[in-house]
Amino acid sequence: MGTLYIDRKDYHVKLDGKTICFYNNGKKVGMVPLEPLKRVIFVGNLTVDTSVLRKLADMGISAIFLTGRRLRFSGMLHGPFHNNGLLRVMQYEKSRSDFARVYSQEIVLRKIKSQVEFIKELIEIDTKHRFIFTMKLKTMNKILEKLEMGTFDIDSLKGLEGSATSTYFSVYTKLFNKSLNFNSRTRRPPLDPVNAMLSLCYTLVHFEIVRELEVIGLDPIIGFYHQFEYGRESLACDLLELFRLEIDRFVLQLFTTKEMTKEKFSEDKENGGFYLKKENRERFYFIYEDWAKNMRSFFREEVRDLARRINNGKDIIY
Secondary structure: OOEEEEOOOOOEEEEEOOEEEEEEOOEEEEEEEOOOOOEEEEEOOOEEOHHHHHHHHHOOOEEEEEOOOOOOEEEEEOOOOOOOHHHHHHHHHHHOOHHHHHHHHHHHHHHHHHHHHHHHHHHHHOOOOHHHHHHHHHHHHHHHHHHHHOOOOHHHHHHHHHHHHHHHHHHHHHHOOHHHOOOOOOOOOOOOHHHHHHHHHHHHHHHHHHHHHHHHOOOOOOOOOOOOOOOOOHHHHHHHHHHHHHHHHHHHHHHHOOOOOHHHEEEOOOOOOEEEOHHHHHHHHHHHHHHHHHHHHHHHHHHHHHHHHHOOOOOOOO
16 A cells, blocks of 8 residues: 545544554544555545654655645645755756757657557547547647657747647547536636546646655756746646646546546536545545556656656666
């Protein structure tokens, strides 16, 4: 077990040696050993003793805090940062060099290539939409060919990526039941169950990557493709682009297998948006962990590869 989700209203979380214990109305209702954990995700209205947070920091276990209803990120706690200050200096220098443009073009190329391959798969199996998917594939291939034959600055790359993403989602939306009302990518707020699940999964993977960056000694705030924006982990945003298709596949599978249905989400009539109901979150955490445990080695390797490149091809000792 690498991840513990604590999503119970009014729980009091206490420490007992290297074990965290859960109390409800003064009665002990559960306990989990800390040794196998890499991350603890606290959701909603909990009381957590500071001794628990100190122990998590001492043991190098990340604490991530999500809001209760909308599962939005609200904070993260770590122990001491990696000591490799020189690596971060090199990262800052490369963010102002041509490395940023080269790496950005590589990210966009890899992302669009993965989308192209996905659409090719769909053309083979989805006879209902074969014609329109073929037309969309031609558009994607033109963008890809342009990228492969030219050199572009970051603003131009964003324009090309935006066009490709729009085309890709015009395909992706057709893979879901029409009753879900998933017609386009919407974010704040997500206007249908599919967008709600995409946003949640993107958020969880984003902070998986933040953790890997901090473990190896890179600064998640300083990106290459996503330039500096106050309060945003831009480098994690860069690396997330490489995994969006895998997340999209995961979300598609959730709805195809009926693990997720419209009935498992609630609509916020006052503020707008769809959100996974509390009684369905436990099942989602289990399914997400089953998927994520197979993906984490890929997250880690992408981070390590980037660190080596920043470090002029030398492995990072940590």
